[in-house]
Amino acid sequence: MRRTATGLLVVMAGLFGLARWMEPAYPAWSFVRAFAEAAMVGGMADWFAVTALFRHPLGIPIPHTAIIPNNKDRIAETLARFLRENFLTPIIVSRRMQRIDVAGAVGRFLADPVPGGRLRKGAGRLLADALEALDPERLGTMVRGGLVAQLRRLEVAPLIGQALAAAMTDGRHRPIIDTMILWADRTLDANQVLIRESVAKRAGSLLRWTGLDERLANAILDALHKLLAEMAADPDHPVRAKSEEGMAELAHRLQHDPELRAKVEHAKEEILDNPAISLWWQGVWEQARAGLLRAARSPDTAVAGFIGDGLRQLGDTLQREPRLAHTINRFARRATVGITTGYGDQIVRVVSETVRRWDTETLTGRLEQTVGRDLQYIRINGTLVGGLVGLLIHTFDTLI
Structure with a gap:
């Protein structure tokens, strides 16, 4: 997309040169010249604006350019505050969780698990590794102590x-x-x-x-x-x-x-x-x-033996019993809201500290990969819109 936008700017420059050469013999080419001239201005202006977000245009340290690298810490704080205020508040999380049927999703998965599903195999490997890594006697004592308490x-x-x-x-x-x-x-x-x-x-x-x-x-x-x-x-x-x-x-x-x-x-x-x-x-x-x-x-x-039969029966029960599903969904909602209330600040702090630790090139590269395609469309649109505006102004000036 960057090559396309730059190529369109080069085409407008060539068209401007051709129009200037043809205009003395054919006055109508003045309209083409006005279009191409304004298109170059619009394309260059948008190229400057897009480039100034991520770096200094042509390496020249013009004031108020390289905006993202120069404001990395402020962007991290703003992003963390945005997440905290718009996503991790108890009211928003509770409202969102009311529309999520946790019990139904678990019931459907248990009643009809995907054969050979990556989720089940990955979770199985993770559980096995965790159980083998922990001291069996100490883990058993901890579990027993928790149950007894x-x-x-x-x-x-x-x-x-x-x-x-x-x-x-x-x-x-x-x-x-x-x-x-x-x-x-x-x-x-x-x-x-x-x-x-x-x-x-x-x-x-x-x-x-x-x-x-x-x-x-x-x-x-x-x-x-x-x-x-x-x-x-x-x-x-x-x-x-x-x-x-x-x-x-x-x-x-x-x-x-x-x-x-x-x-x-x-x-x-x-x-x-x-x-x-x-x-x-x-x-x-x-x-x-x-x-x-x-x-x-x-x-x-x-999941193929009696354990699987029990899990499938549990899944059917979760889907058929609205009172049980309501209890589970309410527990999931309260637990999620509790996690948000207790750990929301820590979550957004992880986001802000992660962005702060990124070096300038990493942050610039990731943001540019995310929105760069749309920014190049801005350059293309700026070139075409600028050309049309120039053509309109030239037409109005000629008619007057």
């Missing part, structure tokens, strides 16, 4: 109570009761001998002599088996209703009974302080780390 600050009793109440509202507690009934029936079968011995010990000598203790034990076992069978078959069985009342009361107490909440917190602290938990966590961490390394080294294999 979060658990100590978290009061679990109200959460358990809310989860139990929500499960009962949706009827998701019934499989738990069914499982308990099945467990009770199997436990009864496994301990028939113990029950018979207990009945025999408590029965009188007369009952044992007549053998009625055995019949009594059989009757007790049959009654219990029948009760459990009726409870399993009838969701509205009175005993099940009593169990549900007990669960509802437990859910309420977990949320509102200070004494029970204190007991749960005490039990939680004892569990967290138990040395066996540390040993258990170390084993879990080693298995998790090994699994993460395998998945990171072979992301295609990871």
Whole structure:
């Protein structure tokens, strides 16, 4: 584009020379001469203006030229301030994030990841390198410490109570009761001998002599088996209703009974302080780390197994459940706004300091590569517009 603009200026100079030579014999060439003369003026003026942005024209240190190199630091400050005031304010970021469906994008990616995608492979290599570079024991201790600290600050009793109440509202507690009934029936079968011995010990000598203790034990076992069978078959069985009342009361107490909440917190602290938990966590961490390394080294294999099925199911859920998507999007928006508020100044400082560290030639070259093509169009337009203006002035002067 620079050669084109310069070539057009040379053409206008040649056209001016030709018009001056032809004008004495053919007066109409005066219009061509006026056009070419004004075009040269316009082209030279715009060449000077464009060149003055980046360097001294012809190497002559004319005042107010080489504007960008001479004002590099001020440009860095202005650019950083522009980014801070127009892009990294909490209001602008929040408004922008409201239009971004983070949950939907993640859901679509998890539900249908691009086969062999560079993003997945690159992220896998980065994760594997990071895991291998860090000290496994120290990293595991850090992760465990972070989890334990979060658990100590978290009061679990109200959460358990809310989860139990929500499960009962949706009827998701019934499989738990069914499982308990099945467990009770199997436990009864496994301990028939113990029950018979207990009945025999408590029965009188007369009952044992007549053998009625055995019949009594059989009757007790049959009654219990029948009760459990009726409870399993009838969701509205009175005993099940009593169990549900007990669960509802437990859910309420977990949320509102200070004494029970204190007991749960005490039990939680004892569990967290138990040395066996540390040993258990170390084993879990080693298995998790090994699994993460395998998945990171072979992301295609990871997304093809049960992990992939789980991720795809999670992706479908993110797309189908508007409440979950709304929660995730709100969290992403708040997190982004928080990062902007807390680190916006550091971000723009990186921009300004990076521009300051650039040498003059680097800054000039990068800006010229970015906008240079459009600036050469300015030269071309200046040449043509200047020629047309000169032609218009000459025509007006001739007519008058």
